[in-house]
Amino acid sequence: MDALNLRKARIYLTGFMGSGKSTIGPILANTIGYDFVDVDRTIEQETGMSVNEIFQELGGERFREMERKLVIELSNKSNLVVSLGGGTMVDPENYRAISSSGIIVYLKTNPALLFKRLHRKTDRPVLTKIPGHLLEEEELRARIEELYRTREPIYAKADITIQTDEKRVGITVDEVVKKLSQYLA
Ligand code: S3P
Numbered sequence: 001m002d003a004l005n006l007r008k009a010r011i012y013l014t015g016f017m018g019s020g021k022s023t024i025g026p027i028l029a030n031t032i033g034y035d036f037v038d039v040d041r042t043i044e045q046e047t048g049m050s051v052n053e054i055f056q057e058l059g060g061e062r063f064r065e066m067e068r069k070l071v072i073e074l075s076n077k078s079n080l081v082v083s084l085g086g087g088t089m090v091d092p093e094n095y096r097a098i099s100s101s102g103i104i105v106y107l108k109t110n111p112a113l114l115f116k117r118l119h120r121k122t123d124r125p126v127l128t129k130i131p132g133h134l135l136e137e138e139e140l141r142a143r144i145e146e147l148y149r150t151r152e153p154i155y156a157k158a159d160i161t162i163q164t165d166e167k168r169v170g171i172t173v174d175e176v177v178k179k180l181s182q183y184l185a
Helices: 003-005 021-032 039-047 051-058 060-074 091-102 111-118 137-155 171-182
Strands: 010-013 033-037 078-084 105-109 159-161
Touching: 003 091, 010 021, 021 033, 021 078, 021 171, 033 039, 039 051, 039 060, 039 078, 051 060, 060 091, 105 171, 111 137, 159 171
Parallel strands: 010 078, 010 105, 033 078, 105 159
Antiparallel strands: none
């Protein structure tokens, strides 16, 4: 099997928190007839803890270990759409496993819109000092912009980039399917 034939068995959705990975993922999977796995939700199901609880009680490093283990497992399964966490691709080991085993789709969303979507959410521990608590608005805005700056070049290594912004979910899925079709053919 050549490299692309192998890679088309898995589609990875990447992008910042709030970019729509978990919303787009199941619809995309349904559309192309693949199974769907969400990395964060799987870790939550397997541990019986929320991502917040894992960060708070076991620490962020332990969450990253679980994430790495799951990514390796998923990279060996077929016909799968995987919604990664916003930090998954930042880990070089994860990036190697993902890029060699699948097609990466980056859902690109501008930081101002990310702020709008995230500013009342308490379930993103990397955007807080204390998991479950909100940062002050200006502090949160700066945190999102700083993380966005460091992560954007990593997400941009994806095979396909879709600018999502205010587009309706169905439109974004259509665009992903259209761009994917040249890989899946
Ligand atoms: C994280 C993103 C989250 C989750 C965890 C860490 C990150 O996933 O994995 O809170 O480092 O960006 P979403 O992108 O699905 O929110």
